[in-house]
Amino acid sequence: MRRRLRAAISAVWWDILGRLGLSHDRWTALPRTARRAVKAAIWTGISLLLVAFLGVWQWSALAIAAVVLVLVVPRYGGVTIRGRKVGRYIIPAGVLAIAITYPFYAYDANGVSPGLPQLPIFGTFPLMSTMVNMGIFSMMALGLNFVVGYAGLLDLGYVAFFAIGSYMAGWLASSQFSQVNLRFGGVGVIQGLTGIHISVWLVLIAAGIVTALAGVIIGLPTLRLRGDYLAIVTLGFGEILPIVARNGDSLGGFNLTNGTGGITPIDPPGFGNWFHHHLGLPANYGALGTTFDRDYFWTVLVLVLLTIFCSARLRDSRLGRAWIAIREDEVAAAAMGIPLMRTKTWAYATGAFFGGVAGAYYASYNGSSNPDEFYFQISVFILVMVILGGMGNIWGVILGACFLTYLNSEGLNNIGAWLNGHFGPGGSDFQVWHTPLDVPLYNFGIYGVILVVVMLLRPEGLIPSRRRAAEFHEGVHDQPLYDTAV
Amino acid sequence: MPAVATLLVALLVAWLFVNFVKGPAYFVNIGFIGLTNGALYALVALGYTLVYGILELINFAHGDVFMLGGLFAATMLLSVFHLKAGASTLALVAAILGSLVVAMAACGTLNAVIERVAYRPLRGAPRVAPLITAIGMSFILEDVAIGWKGPGYTAVPSLLPTGRVFSVAGITYTWEKLIVAVITAPVLLLLVWFVKQTRQGKAMRATAQDRDAAAMMGIDVNRTISFTFMLAGALAGTGGLVYALYFGQIRYDTGYQIGLIAFTAAVLGGIGNLPGAVLGALLIGFIQAFNEGLLWHAPGSDWTESIVFSILILILVFRPEGLLGERTPEGA
Numbered sequence: 001m002r003r004r005l006r007a008a009i010s011a012v013w014w015d016i017l018g019r020l021g022l023s024h025d026r027w028t029a030l031p032r033t034a035r036r037a038v039k040a041a042i043w044t045g046i047s048l049l050l051v052a053f054l055g056v057w058q059w060s061a062l063a064i065a066a067v068v069l070v071l072v073v074p075r076y077g078g079v080t081i082r083g084r085k086v087g088r089y090i091i092p093a094g095v096l097a098i099a100i101t102y103p104f105y106a107y108d109a110n111g112v113s114p115g116l117p118q119l120p121i122f123g124t125f126p127l128m129s130t131m132v133n134m135g136i137f138s139m140m141a142l143g144l145n146f147v148v149g150y151a152g153l154l155d156l157g158y159v160a161f162f163a164i165g166s167y168m169a170g171w172l173a174s175s176q177f178s179q180v181n182l183r184f185g186g187v188g189v190i191q192g193l194t195g196i197h198i199s200v201w202l203v204l205i206a207a208g209i210v211t212a213l214a215g216v217i218i219g220l221p222t223l224r225l226r227g228d229y230l231a232i233v234t235l236g237f238g239e240i241l242p243i244v245a246r247n248g249d250s251l252g253g254f255n256l257t258n259g260t261g262g263i264t265p266i267d268p269p270g271f272g273n274w275f276h277h278h279l280g281l282p283a284n285y286g287a288l289g290t291t292f293d294r295d296y297f298w299t300v301l302v303l304v305l306l307t308i309f310c311s312a313r314l315r316d317s318r319l320g321r322a323w324i325a326i327r328e329d330e331v332a333a334a335a336m337g338i339p340l341m342r343t344k345t346w347a348y349a350t351g352a353f354f355g356g357v358a359g360a361y362y363a364s365y366n367g368s369s370n371p372d373e374f375y376f377q378i379s380v381f382i383l384v385m386v387i388l389g390g391m392g393n394i395w396g397v398i399l400g401a402c403f404l405t406y407l408n409s410e411g412l413n414n415i416g417a418w419l420n421g422h423f424g425p426g427g428s429d430f431q432v433w434h435t436p437l438d439v440p441l442y443n444f445g446i447y448g449v450i451l452v453v454v455m456l457l458r459p460e461g462l463i464p465s466r467r468r469a470a471e472f473h474e475g476v477h478d479q480p481l482y483d484t485a486v
Numbered sequence: 487m488p489a490v491a492t493l494l495v496a497l498l499v500a501w502l503f504v505n506f507v508k509g510p511a512y513f514v515n516i517g518f519i520g521l522t523n524g525a526l527y528a529l530v531a532l533g534y535t536l537v538y539g540i541l542e543l544i545n546f547a548h549g550d551v552f553m554l555g556g557l558f559a560a561t562m563l564l565s566v567f568h569l570k571a572g573a574s575t576l577a578l579v580a581a582i583l584g585s586l587v588v589a590m591a592a593c594g595t596l597n598a599v600i601e602r603v604a605y606r607p608l609r610g611a612p613r614v615a616p617l618i619t620a621i622g623m624s625f626i627l628e629d630v631a632i633g634w635k636g637p638g639y640t641a642v643p644s645l646l647p648t649g650r651v652f653s654v655a656g657i658t659y660t661w662e663k664l665i666v667a668v669i670t671a672p673v674l675l676l677l678v679w680f681v682k683q684t685r686q687g688k689a690m691r692a693t694a695q696d697r698d699a700a701a702m703m704g705i706d707v708n709r710t711i712s713f714t715f716m717l718a719g720a721l722a723g724t725g726g727l728v729y730a731l732y733f734g735q736i737r738y739d740t741g742y743q744i745g746l747i748a749f750t751a752a753v754l755g756g757i758g759n760l761p762g763a764v765l766g767a768l769l770i771g772f773i774q775a776f777n778e779g780l781l782w783h784a785p786g787s788d789w790t791e792s793i794v795f796s797i798l799i800l801i802l803v804f805r806p807e808g809l810l811g812e813r814t815p816e817g818a
Contacts, residue, residue, distance in 0.1 A: 154614045156621075221803045227613050228544050232749070233802050236795040239746070243792045376742075380621055387618065441637065445629025451622030452604055455615050472611065 092395075099301060103128060103294040123414035128293035130409040134402045135300030136362050141385040141401035142307045142394065143354030148383065149392035149468070150320060151347035152327030153223070154231040157238025159379040160218070161211045161352040163245060165359025166369035168207035170263030172198045173364065176255075187270035188284040200269035200364045204303075204357050211356025212349040219348035223341060238379050245371040262370030266363050269299065286367075296365055303361065304398070307354050311394050314350065323347050324392075328471060377444055381408070384447045388454055390461025392468040399463060404447070412440040491804075505780045511656030516779035517772065522663045524771025525670040526732065529725035530748035531755070531763040532677060533597075533718035539758035540694045540714045542613075546620035547600055549745015550627035551719055555593040555726025556736040557635055559585045560642045563730070571643045578645065582731070586669070589723035597719025598712045606708070624742070631738035639735040646731055666732050673724050677717070678760060690714055694758070743791075747774075750798040756811025765810060770794060 014024045027035070080087065126134070140162060147155045170176055173186060175195030183189065186197030198206075222233045249259030257263065268286030276283035282295050314320045322343045325333040334340050363369040381404065389400025416439025423432040454461065460469035506513045530552050537545040562585035563569045569581045604619040646662040653659075681687040692700040693710045701707045729744070730736050751770040755762025774794070778787040785793065801808060 152612075152614075154617065222799070225802060225806065228542075228617050229802050229806060231614065231617060232544060232753075233799050235746075236799045236802075240792050240795050240799075243789070247788045247792075380625070383618070383621075441632060442629045444625045445632075448622040448625030448629070452619045452626070455611075455619045455622070456604070456607055459611065459615060472615075 096301075096305075100298070102131065103297055121415060121418050122411060123418065124410075126406050126410055128297055130406060132293060132296045132300055132365060133409060134405045135297065135304050136358050136365070137382065137385065137405045138304050138398045138401040139300070139307050139358040139361075140355050140382050141389070141397045142304075142311050143351045143358065144382050145311065145386050145392065145394070145397045146314070146323075146347050146351035146354070148386050149397065149465075150315060150323040150327065151344055152227075152323075153344060153347065154227055155234045155348075155351070156231045156376070156379050156383070157234035157236065157241075158351070158355060158382055159374045159376070160234075160238045160241040161215060161355030162359040162362070162378065163241050163369075163371075163374040164211045164214050164352075165207040165356030165361075166363040166373070167245065167257060167263070167359075168210055168356065169200070169203050169266050169360040169363035170257075170369040172196050172203045172206060173200055173267040174263050174265060176258060176263045185272060186267050187272055188268055188286045197267055199272075200267060200360075203364070204360050207360035208353040208357040211359070212353040214356075215348040215352025216345055219345045220341075223344040223348065235376065235379070238374075238376060242371050242374040245374065257371070260371060262368050262372075263363075264368035264370075266367050266369065268367070269296075269361075269364055300361065303357065308394055308398075310350075310354075315394075319343065319346055324467065380444075380451075381447060384451055386461075388450055388461055390463045390465060390468070393461065393463050393465040396461050396463030396465070400461070407446075408443055412443055412446070415439055501783065502776065505776070505782050505784075508782055513780070514657045516775050518659055518663055519779060520772035520775030521768065522666050522732070522771070523774060524768035525667055526725060526728050526767075527744070527748045527751050527771055528674060528764045528767035529670060529721050529728065530744060531751040531767045532674070532760060533721045533725075534745075534749050534752040535755075535757055535760060535763040536690075536714055536718045536721075538752070540690060540711055541605070541616075543605060543616050544620065544749070545718070546617065546745075547604075547623035547627055548597075548718065548722060549741035549743075549748065550624045550631075551593050551597050551600070551741070552722040552726050552729070552744060552748075553736065553738065553741025554596065554627060554631060555589045555719075555723035556730040556740065557631060557640060557726070558592050558723065559589040559727035560640050560730045560736060562588050563642065563645065569645055571645060573645065582669075582727070586724060586727050589727045590720040591723075593723030593726065594716035594719040597715040597722070601712060601715040606711075624745075628738045628742070635737070637738060639737045640730075641735050642730045644734055662732060666728055669724065669728055673721065674764060677721065680717075681760060686710070686713060746798075747794055750794050750801075753798060753806075754801055754808055756808025759808065759810050762808055762810035766808070770797075773797070 017023070017027075030038075140158070143161070144155060144158050147153050147158075173196070175193055175197075177196055178194045180196060181194045182196045182198070184197070185199030185202065187199070189197045218234070218237050222230060225233060245257045246260055248257035249255050249261075268284060270284035270286070271279075271281040273283050275281045285292055285295050285299075315324075322333070322338045323346075325336065325338055326340060326343060330340065359369075382401075385400035385404050386397050387400070388404065389398065390396025416437060419439065420436045421427060422429045424436050425431060425434055458464075459472040530549065533548050533552070534545060537543060537548065563581055567577075567581035567584060569578065573581075600623050604623050605616045608616045608619060644662075646665050649661050651659045651661055651664050681690060689700070689705045689710045690713070692703065692705055693707055693714075697707055700710075725744075726736075729740070747770060748767065751766035752763045753766070754769060755764070755766030757763075774790050777784055777790055777793060
């Protein structure tokens with residue numbers, strides 16, 4: 001359908017241009033750089049027209065257009081310095097630089113605007129809290145990408161790992177278990193407070209390891225199932241765990257999870273006094289005042305970079321190639337001597353690890369772990385990030401995660417306000433509907449539309465990995481092998 | 487493994503037996519609730535099983551079609567037929583039949599449209615692709631319901647008579663439960679007759695067995711699949727009506743919960759197997775009712791979903807062919 005649509009549009013397009021004297025043959029006869037320049041100029045013109053038409057005409061809009069033009073349009077892949085291919089790092093480095101400096105020119109928690117423009121339709125730039133959530137969800141989406149993108153196993157219960165990580169933070173860095181009194185580097189703990197208070201940095205690692213173990217435990221019996229059955233089993237686990245968390249305030253009389261109230265407060269991260277005095281690192285994130293979101297953001301940025309590093313290195317490793325082989329053809333992979341169960345379990349454990357770390361960091365950031373945060377919709381939300389961005393492609397997954405987190409936290413609200421302002425009751429353009437439309441209420445329907453449209457029109461996602469795209473378009477040997485149990 | 491399974495079943499039977507001895511009449515009454523719930527689950531579970539049998543697709547949106555069926559039925563009963571509590575029997579029967587026809591037709595059409603839009607273009611794609619669109623459709627349908635009725639419950643006043651059909655030695659059976667059975671049983675029988683006896687049913691079975699061979703025998707596979715979806719949708723519509731009448735309130739996420747329970751029932755009985763779906767649904771209905779109703783050492787309603795999902799996981803892991811299914815060469 002997509003191909004037919006494209007062919008039709010392209011035919012109409014070249015027909016119009018042909019009448020103006022520029023036929024397809026002449027166009028292809030132009031040198032490549034000229035064609036790229038013309039395309040870039042046209043796109044810039046269109047976007048500037050849109051900006052002007054939508055009523056935003058500021059120098060900063062131009063600056064954004066320039067950034068887009070510099071970062072996105074040219075192909076840097078071939079740039080080399082002394083024979084080293086540095087080109088492919090240019091765009092990531094640029095994005096990273098923008099991200100690192102973002103807190104200095106962004107809106108802070110008080111909504112103060114030091115000069116960023118209003119975007120058309122989308123309104124204000126994302127708040128710092130949204131940026132922190134973007135980082136956390138990028139980590140989770142990258143974790144799920146190990147399972148869905150690399151190994152090709154559909155996991156509908158990823159939220160379970162998120163929940164385990166979050167509760168690990170709740171158990172190891174709060175006063176939940178007040179019958180014991182253990183301290184190991186926890187910061188900001190009032191003198192005389194009981195409970196386990198371990199430094200959040202260690203908790204992150206512990207949460208990752210425990211969650212990975214949980215991934216192995218869940219994975220071992222279930223991973224021999226066929227794709228769709230596996231999806232349902234993971235969904236089952238994803239449903240059971242929050243129920244256990246919700247009802248876990250008296251498991252045989254023992255208060256494990258504090259029930260629907262959740263565990264709160266959870267200690268904030270921090271480096272302690274020694275590092276504060278000698279290296280200038282923040283001693284306690286919770287005591288930073290209004291700019292605390294910045295430090296949370298830079299920290300999560302480091303975590304995301306680590307995740308990216310692991311993703312890229314693992315993908316190209318022996319294990320990663322085994323994952324991709326299994327995804328493409330399980331039977332052939334088994335015939336080549338890849339141990340199916342062990343390889344799949346590794347994918348599961350790796351994905352779970354990053355989900356657990358992200359969950360623990362999320363709990364520490366919010367200061368609570370609450371069973372209401374872990375429902376099926378979140379699993380699908382993370383899945384939509386991976387699918388929209390492009391299964392198996394690190395940059396695509398991060399793009400999907402950032403975009404959808406932004407939409408969920410602020411974007412839909414802003415878009416809804418814009419729509420209501422223009423077409424709602426007393427709208428500035430014309431009135432289409434008569435009661436204000438509550439756009440964020442329909443968030444999951446919108447994600448549903450994204451899922452359906454992406455799967456129908458572009459199953460490889462916005463930024464596809466070349467390999468995955470080929471699989472979707474050529475089809476793969478999709479019948480899995482049975483009785484491959486350990 | 488069989489030893490563990492036997493032990494579990496033995497414990498379960500012992501638990502039921504103790505509960506039965508402690509209060510036989512109460513036990514049977516709870517059993518009636520389970521039977522009624524089970525009949526309702528059977529209507530939805532059959533939809534999963536029909537679609538899975540023919541396409542090997544877990545139609546994730548099926549539960550939401552059921553939910554929309556309930557909303558259609560509630561709208562018909564309340565806004566079109568203006569039915570009120572205590573209406574005359576004739577008006578009640580006529581209105582229920584009218585709503586039933588509308589809900590079945592609407593849900594059947596909706597399900598067939600979903601298949602055409604979201605599943606058919608992906609027939610050659612990897613298996614998980616249509617499952618992902620099914621999840622997307624499920625969310626879309628939920629938001630359609632939110633847009634239509636709002637996020638709150640749509641209430642249906644208790645229209646069904648709640649008097650006793652019979653009451654013997656503390657065992658009572660009420661009219662509302664009987665009516666649920668009276669609506670459900672003929673639909674189930676009709677479905678079995680249809681699939682076993684008619685030409686269209688034969689085409690469905692042939693397509694389920696081997697799509698290519700069926701096409702070579704002159705069966706219009708696309709039409710047969712569309713028809714199967716219509717049938718499944720009609721069953722979901724019936725289920726929606728029964729749910730709205732019996733439970734009296736329905737909202738956008740009802741379909742998700744009931745859908746997962748019904749899917750578990752279909753898997754328990756052996757997915758793709760029609761009598762299996764009914765058996766599984768009745769079992770799940772009993773399990774739920776006993777868990778929530780029994781007094782001696784029952785985990786209670788907080789844990790119902792956990793128990794249902796544990797059953798789902800255990801069945802899928804240890805006996806993916808279900809109770810009545812046969813082990814196919816493909817394993818599941």
